[in-house]
Amino acid sequence: MKFIQFFALALLLAASQITLADTASEKEAAELMEAVGMKSALEQSMEQMLDVQINNNPSLAPFRSVMLTFFKKYMSYESLKPDIIRIYADAFTAQELKDIRDFYGSKTGQKAIKLMPQLMRQGGEIGAKRVQAHIGELEAMIKAEAERLKKEAK
Structure with missing residues (x-):
């Protein structure tokens, strides 16, 4: 017990x-x-x-x-x-x-907080430019995959 x-x-x-x-x-x-x-x-x-x-x-x-x-x-x-x-x-x-x-x-932490939105925006812009520069390749890949799926469904 x-x-x-x-x-x-x-x-x-x-x-x-x-x-x-x-x-x-x-x-x-x-x-x-x-x-x-x-x-x-x-x-x-x-x-x-x-x-x-x-x-x-x-x-x-x-x-x-x-x-x-x-x-x-x-x-x-x-x-x-x-x-x-x-x-x-x-x-x-x-x-x-x-x-x-x-x-x-801290001073560095406050700087990070202040700059983070700008850095995130800049990073997003870099990503968007990179995608835009290669959008044709993405479109070709999507088209090829759609054709493959269409054939597979038959």
Whole structure:
């Protein structure tokens, strides 16, 4: 009987440590999101992605405000915050999240936060130019695959 009580107590203590660890990680993840300015970064990113889509398909331009309203409703930081915190808390320990937050609190980390949107945009432009330069090859590959699938279906 004492063994069962000891085992039950051990399980209870282990479970409470897991809960404390999750809570600590979630707290650190929330503080990290605040430190890196996740809300403004997400909002800025959302508008940039929408503008890229409109630039790629100008027929969407008249619907920009409608699409922005939709994205703000379902893709806003406030609506995504619990999920974002959870994925960071699952991926990193509380100490790791604190270390990341400390980095972003540093001068170099602040510079990284400031430059990241510009660097991501520039990287996206490089990728788009690379695809555009070789679009004929992609079209030929798609055409060949469509023909292969058509033959295979017969």
